[in-house]
Amino acid sequence: ETGVTQTPRHLVMGMTNKKSLKCEQHLGHNAMYWYKQSAKKPLELMFVYNFKEQTENNSVPSRFSPECPNSSHLFLHLHTLQPEDSALYLCASSQDGFGSPLHFGNGTRLTVT
Amino acid sequence: GESVGLHLPTLSVQEGDNSIINCAYSNSASDYFIWYKQESGKGPQFIIDIRSNMDKRQGQRVTVLLNKTVKHLSLQIAATQPGDSAVYFCAENGAGGSARQLTFGSGTQLTVLP
Numbered sequence: 001e002t003g004v005t006q007t008p009r010h011l012v013m014g015m016t017n018k019k020s021l022k023c024e025q026h027l028g029h030n031a032m033y034w035y036k037q038s039a040k041k042p043l044e045l046m047f048v049y050n051f052k053e054q055t056e057n058n059s060v061p062s063r064f065s066p067e068c069p070n071s072s073h074l075f076l077h078l079h080t081l082q083p084e085d086s087a088l089y090l091c092a093s094s095q096d097g098f099g100s101p102l103h104f105g106n107g108t109r110l111t112v113t
Numbered sequence: 114g115e116s117v118g119l120h121l122p123t124l125s126v127q128e129g130d131n132s133i134i135n136c137a138y139s140n141s142a143s144d145y146f147i148w149y150k151q152e153s154g155k156g157p158q159f160i161i162d163i164r165s166n167m168d169k170r171q172g173q174r175v176t177v178l179l180n181k182t183v184k185h186l187s188l189q190i191a192a193t194q195p196g197d198s199a200v201y202f203c204a205e206n207g208a209g210g211s212a213r214q215l216t217f218g219s220g221t222q223l224t225v226l227p
Contacts, residue, residue: 004156033214043157043202043217056214090156101147102215104156 003027006091006105013081014113021076021108023091029103030096032074034066037088037107049074050096081112125224132190134221136203139184143207147215148177148188152199160188160201190223198225 004025013019025032034046048056049068063085065077074091088109092102126132138146144165149157163170163177163186170177176189186203200222204215 006156040219042219045214048214092156101159101162102157103159104149106154106156 004091004093004103004105006089006108008108009106010109010111012111012113013078015081015083017081018077018079020078021089021091021110023074023076023105025072025074025091025093025103027093027103029093030071031094031100032068032071033092033094033102034064034074034076035090035092035104037090043090047076078110081110083112086110086112122219123222123224125226126193127226128193128195130193132188132193132197132223134188134190134201134223136186136188136218137184138186138203138205138207140205140207140216141184143205145206146177146179146186147204148175148186149202149204149217150197150199151202151220157202193223193225195225195227198223 004023007022011019031048031050033048036044036046045058046060047054047066052068052071063080067075067077076089088107090107091105094100094102124132124134147162148160150160151157161170161172161175161177163179165181168179174191178187188201190197200220202217202220204217206215
């Protein structure tokens with residue numbers, strides 16, 4: 001069992017739906033991240049939160065909206081997604097936001113139909 | 114541009130043999146490197162890290178070697194076991210940006226043959 005829990009594990013949504021991904025870390029870390037993992041591509045950093053403040057947004061389309069209410073919880077709100085957004089979405093946490101080891105959850109497998 | 118790459122997308126080894134997974138990086142400013150293991154259906158799992166002031170670091174059955182001259186990183190797994198079958202990623206922190214986040218390679222699929 002990892003110290004980072006993601007729900008749901010699988011999600012199928014239509015292009016007009018609105019859904020949210022949830023992440024919770026139990027490691028006492030101060031930084032949380034969203035990554036996108038597509039087949040045969042490197043992990044793509046989407047967002048970084050450090051002490052609840054967003055410090056990185058890697059040109060992610062506005063149809064992805066992150067929320068970090070506290071250092072232990074992170075959400076990714078999804079709306080009007082495209083089929084190419086289908087991927088594994090990984091949440092991670094680290095002690096700080098400056099390249100210390102990331103601890104990943106097991107991800108949410110998202111399929112957009 | 115900056116990139117992190119692996120020499121081979123797949124690697125097959127016999128159970129009990131040693132495995133060597135290689136990674137090249139291009140950013141001379143990188144000073145922190147990590148190896149991750151990702152099993153099917155799971156998120157990446159931290160294996161071992163190394164800072165640029167070191168050439169070698171050992172863990173349990175794993176060794177990471179860093180050659181800064183040629184910007185090369187390798188992961189050695191001793192006495193490879195079936196449970197080592199997974200995708201292995203290297204990552205480095207020289208991607209720039211104020212937070213110097215990790216940049217990941219594409220991964221090498223390690224298959225352990227019985």
